Amino acid sequence: MLNKIFEMQTELNDYVFSKNKLKDKVGQDLNMQSIITSVVKNKLNVNELPNEWLMNYSKAIKEELIELDEELLWKWWSKDEIDIQNVRVELIDILHFLISAMMCAGLDAEKVFDIYKQKHAVNLKRQETNYKKDTKTEEDNRSIT
Numbered sequence: 001m002l003n004k005i006f007e008m009q010t011e012l013n014d015y016v017f018s019k020n021k022l023k024d025k026v027g028q029d030l031n032m033q034s035i036i037t038s039v040v041k042n043k044l045n046v047n048e049l050p051n052e053w054l055m056n057y058s059k060a061i062k063e064e065l066i067e068l069d070e071e072l073l074w075k076w077w078s079k080d081e082i083d084i085q086n087v088r089v090e091l092i093d094i095l096h097f098l099i100s101a102m103m104c105a106g107l108d109a110e111k112v113f114d115i116y117k118q119k120h121a122v123n124l125k126r127q128e129t130n131y132k133k134d135t136k137t138e139e140d141n142r143s144i145t
Contacts, residue, residue, distance in 0.1 A: 002109040009099040024049060032103055039106035050104050057101035064094045120143040 010032045022030040025048070038049040046052065068090040073080050102112055122140045 002113065004098060006103065006109045009096060010103065012096070013100055013103075032100075035104050035109060036106060039104070048061075050106075053104045054101055057097045059103060060097040061094055061101065068094065115144055117119060 008031065014031045015033075016048065017030040024030045024034045030049075035049045035053050038044075043050065071083060071087050073082055088097060107115070119141075122144065125140065
């Protein structure tokens, strides 16, 4: 299913790029493959496509999180109820942009699953060793490939 989500997100992004007549750095029509190719070619400087689109998707994720927060209730004494359907839709909007950002970082569904498993193991180990700020290092994250 994750592969299908990546495929669908690529199609949506390419459609949005085309509909809005967006171009890459050499004036060609922008598509997800051109961003991914830039990652593969190590074009990772500030003015290159991966950074530009990671920034765009990061901003979009933040804005969608704000929309999600606006749906949630913080007054614990309130008798109001959340609109769970809209909460779900906001979460899926975040997923859309998150998948796009993952692709801009050179990740595909298989690599996401692989890195997730590795990070999951790190998180479990941190829990087992009473992980806390005083002893925190990034050494365990550096082993994730």
